[in-house]
Amino acid sequence: MTAELGRIEDLPADYVDELRSRNLVPLWPSLRALLPPARPKVNTQATHWPYAAIRPLLMRAGELTPIEKAERRVLVLANPGHGLDKMQASAAMYLGMQLLLPGEWAPSHRHTPNAVRMVVEGEGAWSTVDGEKCVMKRGDLILTPTGLWHEHGHDGDEPVVWLDVLDLPLVYYMEASYHVDGGRQQVRPAHGERAYARGGLVPTPVFERSRKAYPMLRYPWADARAALQSLADDQPELEAVQITYANPETGAPCENILGFYALMLRPGQSLQLPVRSPAMVFHLIEGAAELQNEGQTFTLAEADTCCAPGYSAVGLRNRSSSEPAFLFIADETPLHQKLGVFEIRN
Numbered sequence: 001m002t003a004e005l006g007r008i009e010d011l012p013a014d015y016v017d018e019l020r021s022r023n024l025v026p027l028w029p030s031l032r033a034l035l036p037p038a039r040p041k042v043n044t045q046a047t048h049w050p051y052a053a054i055r056p057l058l059m060r061a062g063e064l065t066p067i068e069k070a071e072r073r074v075l076v077l078a079n080p081g082h083g084l085d086k087m088q089a090s091a092a093m094y095l096g097m098q099l100l101l102p103g104e105w106a107p108s109h110r111h112t113p114n115a116v117r118m119v120v121e122g123e124g125a126w127s128t129v130d131g132e133k134c135v136m137k138r139g140d141l142i143l144t145p146t147g148l149w150h151e152h153g154h155d156g157d158e159p160v161v162w163l164d165v166l167d168l169p170l171v172y173y174m175e176a177s178y179h180v181d182g183g184r185q186q187v188r189p190a191h192g193e194r195a196y197a198r199g200g201l202v203p204t205p206v207f208e209r210s211r212k213a214y215p216m217l218r219y220p221w222a223d224a225r226a227a228l229q230s231l232a233d234d235q236p237e238l239e240a241v242q243i244t245y246a247n248p249e250t251g252a253p254c255e256n257i258l259g260f261y262a263l264m265l266r267p268g269q270s271l272q273l274p275v276r277s278p279a280m281v282f283h284l285i286e287g288a289a290e291l292q293n294e295g296q297t298f299t300l301a302e303a304d305t306c307c308a309p310g311y312s313a314v315g316l317r318n319r320s321s322s323e324p325a326f327l328f329i330a331d332e333t334p335l336h337q338k339l340g341v342f343e344i345r346n
Helices: 013-021 030-035 051-064 168-171 222-232 333-339
Strands: 047-049 073-078 093-098 105-111 116-120 126-131 132-135 141-144 150-153 160-166 179-181 241-244 261-267 272-276 281-287 290-291 294-298 306-310 312-318 327-329
Touching: 047 051, 047 116, 047 294, 047 312, 051 073, 093 150, 105 160, 222 241, 222 261, 261 312
Parallel strands: none
Antiparallel strands: 047 306, 073 093, 093 160, 105 150, 105 179, 116 141, 116 160, 126 132, 126 150, 241 261, 261 327, 272 312, 281 306, 281 327, 290 294, 290 312
């Protein structure tokens, strides 16, 4: 497809009007836009959301809007490449910083988009997901998969903030996005992070096979951090110290559309990631880091968030020469793999 194609302006106006009256559109004037040569047209832009700028605005939202009026008090991290009104960070990812104040309760509901919560600051809050009460501590990852009831409450005395990551843009595009309201859940005593606390060892149901699609809903940061540190100590030659948040029964990604990972940068380490097709989100849990993408350099402090578009090179650097840096990563890899469009380019 190298020849120049005809334009819509080249066609007689009466012919175009006749096509449109019959809900018909000529393909050839738009073919290059739909199928560009060699590389997709990417709307997602490299974007940095410093937490130091977000936090005061989020706290003011807590003063301006009671939880009863908000239901979910969130500031959306919108990517300018998609337009702020679309409220998406990439083609398939939505990001939001959510605030829950002491004594508040965000009522139970369920919805079709998958969601996860990465806890940013504060203690005393919890999410009850499918009857399992998940304590929220900084760096914890909590799943709220598609269709599962979930609610948030706060028994502590300080604000709690977490980062929401949803596949909402994809589900909305598919015209499959909706929610259902519910009442307070009955809490069950089981905790998935206790049942699956050791790698390679899973509970054995003797009399009845577990039918839970998501057997583990809370991934404590203490465990993820220890796993990264052990991996780094055990394999000092390993270039990228990274773990995947996985379903402990199947080994598959912990949710079915987006992928979630934790990455450790050794003191002073620089790391160049391979160019891949999916967009990526980086959230700094601990330390001080720098991210290079699309000719820009972002200096990351703790709780900062960045988005890097697909088909672009990403460089990371630990700005500390004495302490490791830890990043939470979300990306669209499982979706790209299911669709057969996942690529790694040299």
